[in-house]
Amino acid sequence: MGWPRKTGHRALITRDDALGCTPVKNRHVRESHQESGEIVVHYPVAVHPWVARLVRFLGKEAAAPRDGKLQLDALGTAVWDMIDGERSLRRIVAAFAASHQLEPREAEIAVTQFVRELGRRGLVGLH
Amino acid sequence: MNPANVKEIAWNGIRFVAPAAWEPGRIGLRHLVIESEAGPAMEIKWGPVKGRFSPRAHLRRLSRLMRARGAALREWAPPKDWLQALARFESAGFAWEAGGEAAVGAILHCPACRTASLIQFFQPPGRSGAVRQAAAVLASLQDHRGDGRVAWAIYDILALLPSGFVLVRHLFEAGRFFLEFRARRRTIGLFRWAPAATLLRDRDLSCFAETVAGLNGMEFQASAVADPSAVEGRERAAGSGRRLASYLGLRPVRTARIWHVPDRNRILGIVVTGRFAIDPALMETVWGGYGLAQENRPPGAHHPR
Incomplete structure (x- = not known):
């Protein structure tokens, strides 16, 4: 929304629709809890397809997926714990804003950026 | 608007009271887009002007620009509560529609501080109440303070x-x-x-x-x-x-x-x-x-x- 543009640029999904999505954890992801209460997320990292092809070309066996790790800070841990496959992003944002006394917009940016990063690594999907 | 359900927004000389659920979405030096849960609700741009300023002449220029973008911007006669709220400004109302988007707004000029502002309220088809909420926002709009701060x-x-x-x-x-x-x-x-x-x-x-x-x-x-x-x-x-x-x-x-x-x-x-x-x-x-x-x-x- 704003002044009409020359080109027909439109977002693929509206903000409202995006907030209505529910994040779901990848079932191949494991968690370990540290003494501080923070979480380390372990996830499989697949070998890049062209590396796998090169390995096959060289007649070697395909390498097993590596174990990637993501250390979450206190705020990341709080959001990660709220991802239960049932709560929508909107509800997670509201709960996060309330628990940390953040501005709604600020909480929305923090949570959506974090979930986007998790999605980029394949740790969560949205439905 | 009920005082408990509003908030003050003040930025670089401009001040107004908006519904509490509205939040700044885009913030520029002299530009604000305010968003509600449903999306952008209001936009305001402002700046100092030198010499004469005619809101109507500016509206004609804006209309030509909008035509180039395939939108129809027309002069619009604001309702009575808008006119009361904007009595201290020289103003010209406008409305535009393009595809699924529409807005009503006004070009304002404050003769006291020589600030020109363009304010518009978005009202896509199916969403109502923008004009009514706008009157309350406009009534609270200020572009200068008496003490210079x-x-x-x-x-x-x-x-x-x-x-x-x-x-x-x-x-x-x-x-x-x-x-x-x-x-x-x-x-x-x-x-x-x-x-x-x-x-x-x-x-x-x-x-x-x-x-x-x-x-x-x-x-x-x-x-x-x-x-x-x-x-x-x-x-x-x-x-x-x-x-x-x-x-x-x-x-x-x-x-x-x-x-x-x-x-x-x-x-x-x-x-x-x-x-x-x-x-x-x-x-x-x-x-x-x-x-x-x-x-x-x-x-x-x-x-x-």
Whole structure:
């Protein structure tokens, strides 16, 4: 929304629709809890397809997926714990804003950026 | 609008009262897009004008621009409550539609401070109430203050700064807000961090100021002037060469005050930078005008301290 543009640029999904999505954890992801209460997320990292092809070309066996790790800070841990496959992003944002006394917009940016990063690594999907 | 359901937004000379659910979405130096849950609700742009200004002539130019973009902008006769709200401005109303988008608005000119503003309220088909809510926003719209000072109220922070300080930089990131103002050779930086409980979990306020806040090179101690939860920062005592450089104005001098607001889970900070020794009265003036907005505060209740 704003002044009409020359080109027909439109977002693929509206903000409202995006907030209505529910994040779901990848079932191949494991968690370990540290003494501080923070979480380390372990996830499989697949070998890049062209590396796998090169390995096959060289007649070697395909390498097993590596174990990637993501250390979450206190705020990341709080959001990660709220991802239960049932709560929508909107509800997670509201709960996060309330628990940390953040501005709604600020909480929305923090949570959506974090979930986007998790999605980029394949740790969560949205439905 | 019920005073409990509104909030004040003040940015670079412009002030208005908006529904509490509306939040700034895009923030420019002289440009704001305010969003509701459903999407953008309002946009305002403003700036000083020199010489004559005719809202109608400007509207004709805008209409030509919009036609080039395939939209139809037409002159629009605002309802009576808009006209009452805008009585102190020279104004021309407009409306446009393009695809699934539509808006009504007005080009305004304040003869007192010679500021021109363009304000529009978005009302896509199927969404109603924009015109009614707009009247209340317009009735509260101000583009200058009588005392020459500039008020700032955005998200949860508000500030009232001495005249002459101009906004040069702003940053609104999750957890960190920063505004920088400059007047001649002095700079004021206003900071707000959240959530304080997490940021101060394994460090005290002085350590936070020196590390996370990026104020390294300064030493902090409990404030003797401000409340006990504040720390004051001064440049670390350095060699005679540095002291001489500061004395000659070759090296900037900083003074800082950082304080914790536990009941709001926030940390606020002020950093004043100058080329020579900084007048302590400036820090006290800025501190007196900088704080957190009260939740559900009535419009006009601006001075935090």
